[in-house]
Amino acid sequence: MKQSIKLFQFSLFVMMAFLANPIFAQITAPKASLTAQTDYSDPVISENSIFVFCDNIGTGVGELIANSADGTSGWTFTWTKWDVGTGDYTIPVTVEVNQSESTLTNLTDGLYKVVISKTGETDEEGQAWVLNRTMSSQLPSFSFDRMDCVGVFFNASYVPVQLKYLDIPTANEKSFLTSYVFELTREGESIQRTPFDNYDGSVKNFFDEDAFEGENDYLMTVTDECGNEYSAPVISSETYKIHAEFSIDPMLGEAPLEITFDNNSVNAENFEWFIYQDFDRLETALTSVEDSLLIDGVLVDEDPAPYTYMHPGNYFVKLIASSNKGPETCIEEFYLKSEGTPIVVDTSLVQVPNVFTPNGDGRNDVFRVKSQSLKTFHAVLLNRWGRVVYEWKNPDEGWNGKINGKLATPGTYFYVITATGREELKKKYTKKGSFMLIRK
Structure with missing residues (x-):
């Protein structure tokens, strides 16, 4: 019962302290790396700005700036700091007189208040939190999940730094979430880079949809607002995803036109080449793929011999590549280009x-x-x-x-x-x- 009365008295004292002066001065922090707002449990108390500063040496680098309302000199800036023990701004910081602006530097964590006064003028008051963020020793959690015909999948998470301030009415600590950038790289090449605002430490999913041969090294890096990078141990993995692709030369010419195939497929073992007739001369009632082919059957060579088009027209070539390297058969098909650009053999x-x-x-x-x-x-x-x-x-x-x-x-x-x-x-x-x- 006595503890409840004391807590009530403390909260009442705090509210009176915050409401005593309704005119607020603006406090800015241009060098802050992150700005947030408090979330006090008592709605009567005005929220304060929270300024987070990158402080990798742990000495306190916070900086606050207060300006007079009219921009003229002659103002007195009285800075104090909140004392948890007394529940008030009883820690003196500095007093600057006859100024138009006041700057505090090398500030440690805490809630700061400035009172700007001048004879014959209404006093102004402002409060702001300073939080110094140091470099963490935590490394990301990075693990292999699975692989399939789509690609290679990974899981990653990070224990975020909990930046804390005091809930003024209760004097309890409150924390807020910060932001991180996760980046998955393979052999030094960025595969997936994703920012997570207000990151809560949950597991995030990443995947590499590229096809490659052999084992490659994957690295997961997490970057905080200060630019500090935290890297997990490297994971090596192969993939059985395939990529079907080819080019031909030339794409245009007069009949008879001989073209050569250049198979650029990756991770594939089996190949089927479909060389189609001139689409303008295809019969509408065709019932099979073979009926639309220019040659008898499907070529199954990895690199077919050069082919000669004897007649003018627009021709398509399709490649279906497949692989049985994994537990499932992976298949991908490729036309000359994604929009299906044909080989053009000039009309006579x-x-x-x-x-x-x-x-x-x-x-x-x-x-x-x-x-x-x-x-x-x-x-x-x-x-x-x-x-x-x-x-x-x-x-x-x-x-x-x-x-x-x-x-x-x-x-x-x-x-x-x-x-x-x-x-x-x-x-x-x-x-x-x-x-x-x-x-x-």
Whole structure:
């Protein structure tokens, strides 16, 4: 009963002390690494700011700044500190006179009060907690959980530093949670970095979804607000997750187009390559994968031999990679790109120029037909009297403007070109027309 009366008297005294001066001065702490608010059990008492300072040498580095309301000099700043024994601000700190601002440095933990006064002015009052945070000796708890076809899983936790202040009405200690950053690295490469605000020491889950071969070293590091890093002992692990990927070269060209495969898959043992027909020519009623393939069956080589596309079109290649390294079979498939970019084999083309200038300047000196993806080609050039002046079957060749070794007469000439494209439904060309031979 006597203890209850004393506690009531203490609480009443504290409330009167806090309510005696309703005008509050602002206290700031620019060098604080963390700012929080008290949570006093009595709602009548105004909450105070809590300023946390990084103090790895344990000497007290807290710093508080108080400013006068009007920014002028002539004010007296009286600083005191809360005394748990007396339940009041009875520990003198310092008094500064004729100032506009007052700064306290090298402060140890505790609740500080400043009273700012000037003759003829209303006194101002402010309170703030200073808590110095030292480096912890605690290391993270880090353990292997499991592995599957998704990746490697780990668990990690940390015993957080409990920063404490006094609940003024009861004089009991209260604590609040701080924040930490957990980072999982593999062979020095960051895999997962996650901040946890108000961390309570609970177990957190981490995983590595990358595929790799052999054993790799994992490190778990926890960083506090002061930048202090705490690392758990290294854990070595392998994975049986696979990654399917390949590239081809070239991606674009005219028929016949030969491409080579570069298998970049990781951790895979078995491979199935699907080389599909031109999607634009697929029948709508196909009932099986094999019906849509350009070749008979599925290639199972790790690195297939180069393949030649004989006909123009848009083609897809798919790789399914699998592995039995773990207790379950892991499977992953990969197209050329995630958006399914096709191999483009150019459609056949025949384009004829309407003029050429064989004057030896290195530009347009040869009458050449632009063509691509042709299976057959035949071109005949005639003069105005219908006589053949030049004839060729290789589309890469052309006429240099000479007849029997002599320069042809400038003027109008005629052409007749027949060609067949490499499309499966053969595209045939017959082009007739005229062009000018000009010499300048």
